[in-house]
Amino acid sequence: MSVDSSQTVTETQRVGVLSTHNSKETKAILNAVRVLGYDPVWIRDENVTSWIEDGDVQLSPRVDVLVNRMLFTKSDHQLEDLQLAALYEETTPVVNSPQAVANTLHKYRAGAKLAVADLPVPDAYFGRSPRTFEEWPKYLPDDAAHKHTIGTNGQQMSIVSPNDPVSPMINDEHSFVQEFLEDTDGRPSDVRVYVVGGEIVGAMRRYAPDGDWRTNVALGGDVEGVTDELGDRPRRLAKEATDVLGLDIAGVDLMPIDGEWFILEVNATAGFKGLFSATGVSAAPHIARLAIERAGGGVETSQILELESTLDDSVPDCKPPLAQDEGDDGVLGYTTRIRINGRDGAEEIIVKSDTGAKRTSIDTDLAGRIGAGPLVGTTQVRSGTGSDRETRPLVNVDLCLNGRWRTVTASITDRSEMTYPVLLGRDVLEAYTLDISRTVEE
Incomplete structure (x- = not known):
């Protein structure tokens, strides 16, 4: 019999982070959990197991709350990885639930969901065959951004014109085209707003590298902090977009065009190294606090304010070993x-x-x-x-x-x-x- 994941845990002992990669962000969250007085548990392929016994679902490692940090956009087995997060949700509160991540994973579908909620998004077109895809200029008469439906870091995106031959696939993965929004005032840029638990942790403007239009930090873009200058409208849009998609944690990419703000993308597993570089604020303790509170624990605001000025990405002691020592005589x-x-x-x-x-x-x-x-x-x-x-x-x-x-x-x-x-x-x-x-x- 499954445990209702919505039940309240009176005291949080173990805060799990589900992450099979070794990112600085994952390490920083785990280290923040430790400093805040709770036990961090890094859940990876090397240590996760589950079994059903007499109708009860058991999971190891056992945790009282789980932060879902799986990089589904880079996974070769997205459905399998989503189900691992969903398996934990059968018994444990999950921050960034699998359903919310699924809402966000497919960029076109996420845009459609935001549009249905009357939030401003660029026009876009999606088709799955060469015949249907070639009709996109009927709906987007100007230049468009050609993107993976599922992907990250801006890789392999391009600008296409209505007269260009465009495939519905990019490297054997489905794609879509999105209205190319361009601010003609200077260097291409957009704004990334980081939302945790309904609150804005920080915001940064991302500038494209010289000769490029893509603003992704992973591609060499520059960043500057704009948290204090961010107006009410983009703040509200970032929070509403995160809420519509059902996320607890999100990086929301916005762009102003002629005084109107548009939501470009919402990322469920957005990195925050660039945010820390730009603003001096780490999202790690904010994420740790959200998880702790989700399971019924408590954290003083003063602790968060003290921790957010550093990003401790040292390897935490809780990282599971790659090998088993038992039975090894060397x-x-x-x-x-x-x-x-x-x-x-x-x-x-x-x-x-x-x-x-x-x-x-x-x-x-x-x-x-x-x-x-x-x-x-x-x-x-x-x-x-x-x-x-x-x-x-x-x-x-x-x-x-x-x-x-x-x-x-x-x-x-x-x-x-x-x-x-x-x-x-x-x-x-x-x-x-x-x-x-x-x-x-x-």
Whole structure:
């Protein structure tokens, strides 16, 4: 039986942050939770589990409230990641609920939702086939911004004209076109307003790099703090947009055109490094306080004001280890039985250790069976005893050695003539003591 996530917790003990990435913002929130007197819990792939027992849903790590910091726009498995956040919501209050994030994830759909709420957004057009997409100039007669429907940081956006051939896809992902709003007064810019719990933490103007029109900080844009100068209208729009989409935390991008403000985008997992650089205010303690209060705890305003002037992005003690220590004797033999996992399957095999090999390599057939990947590059390897070089693909695989999991970037090669399908190189062996007298039998 599930626990109603709306129930009040009398005392917050553990504040979880769901984040599989290593951003400064995630670390800063966790560190702020610790300073405010609560226990931070970093929930990642390395430590999260769930089970259903006698009708009760159990989750580990257990937390009293969860901050959803998953970067869904950069995920290859957005639905799966959304469901992880939704799984926690079955038993735990979640800051930035999965449904609210889903409202925001698809940029065109978010714009439509804001438009239905009578909030000012640029005109836009969306189609899913080449035939329907080519009709966009009927609705947007001037230049338009061509964007991913799901994406971030302004990458691969472009300005298109009505006479340009435009695809409904960008790098095999769906796209849309949006009215290109341009302030003719000087350098292209917009305003990012950061909203936490219905209150504005800060605002900054973002300027595009020289020769560009995109204002994203990740692309090299400059920022300046404008919190104090921000008028009532943009403040109200930022709060209303966040509320319409159901978000607790949001970065709202606004632009004034001829005295009227427009909502360009709303970001559910907006970074705040740039905001701190521009304003000297960190959103981390504000987010931490919102989570603590959501679960029934309390934080003094004076503590927040003291903490917001710093952004502590040091690695918190609560970061889960990448490997398990239990059962690891730190010794590998000349041959060792291991488990190897890919995207499509797993196998238990016997591998050989070779300190003469710089990198671990796996057999082509084995890589195909387990779905080794993704492809992360190539490497040049000397072929035999001659001077010829062989180009090998590099893939990520998970290995379990002596009960300890680790991710290895291995090369793929034909080892069908070899006894062992995997050769452990120095990239793995450097973390172990090698005992060549130790072997395992088939």
